[in-house]
Amino acid sequence: MEALTIHEAAETSGWTPRMLRYIERIGLIETARTEAGYRQYGPGELQRLRTLRELLADHEIGLGDVAFALRLRRDEALSGAVDSWLEAEPQRPEAVSADEWLRWEQEKHARIIAALTTNETMETAA
Amino acid sequence: MEALTIHEAAETSGWTPRMLRYIERIGLIETARTEAGYRQYGPGELQRLRTLRELLADHEIGLGDVAFALRLRRDEALSGAVDSWLEAEPQRPEAVSADEWLRWEQEKHARIIAALTTNETMETAA
DNA sequence: TCAACCTTGACACAGCTTTGATAAGGTTGA
DNA sequence: TCAACCTTATCAAAGCTGTGTCAAGGTTGA
Numbered sequence A, B: 001m002e003a004l005t006i007h008e009a010a011e012t013s014g015w016t017p018r019m020l021r022y023i024e025r026i027g028l029i030e031t032a033r034t035e036a037g038y039r040q041y042g043p044g045e046l047q048r049l050r051t052l053r054e055l056l057a058d059h060e061i062g063l064g065d066v067a068f069a070l071r072l073r074r075d076e077a078l079s080g081a082v083d084s085w086l087e088a089e090p091q092r093p094e095a096v097s098a099d100e101w102l103r104w105e106q107e108k109h110a111r112i113i114a115a116l117t118t119n120e121t122m123e124t125a126a
Numbered sequence C: 001t002c003a004a005c006c007t008t009g010a011c012a013c014a015g016c017t018t019t020g021a022t023a024a025g026g027t028t029g030a
Numbered sequence D: 001t002c003a004a005c006c007t008t009a010t011c012a013a014a015g016c017t018g019t020g021t022c023a024a025g026g027t028t029g030a
Helices: A006-013 A017-025 A043-059 A063-074 A076-087 A098-104 A108-122 B006-013 B017-025 B043-059 B063-074 B076-087 B098-104 B108-124
Strands: none
Touching: A006 A017, A006 A043, A017 A043, A043 A063, A043 B076, A063 A076, A063 B063, A063 B076, A076 B043, A076 B063, B006 B017, B006 B043, B017 B043, B043 B063, B063 B076
């Protein structure tokens, strides 16, 4: 046995063994395993475990947030979709073209219909 | 009044008025307001509300995740910290230099001390 | 051999998130 | 004027997250 066991790693990193398993489960920090399946923590993992604590404390974020950030950087399609949603600044009423506003200037029910129609042209068919 | 009210927007976008307020509260999609403070939804907002639904459904993420992604892109310090944590691949036991391993090869208590020492040097020179 | 580890899985609980409902009060338009 | 909206604030319930603890069983080393 060369590296620290989960209890030793917990002791030195400030997490509990339970949390070390949880952190692994959500995809942050995987460890090598011994033949028998025991987790092995080396200096690199210990370092990451400590900086992880700092990261959470310094920015008031949770493990789930870091896990989501990881997912974002691994799933190209996801990050693309999220980014393009975030980038698309909404066109406020003020920013809409004049004749689009003509259509918009209707009484309530007609406006709703118009909105639906506008949308269908925008996204094939909802 | 030119744009849709919150109930109309809810009706056409598939959210509830409650959720529209919630979505605004967590920082996604802010709307213009009338003099009296009524929210105004234009075509842009409606589009974003619909694509938001798709985004969540397509990738099985939550509103909180999108809010966190927004926070990431607004808070440079946060995204930098998260990114550098994610980028720092842990050096596995196998990847550690030979003489570092000499120190590592001790009985349990000494190993823990060694781990702490190793970490201190790593933190200053990470 | 056997105490002291390790593993996974399950039950449990506090606290936060997401969502609805309801209340008290202002706005709007026929 | 008054019904039907809107606003914010609050109470509440369902669900998820983070965490502990325990059980059943395998591993290790003195």
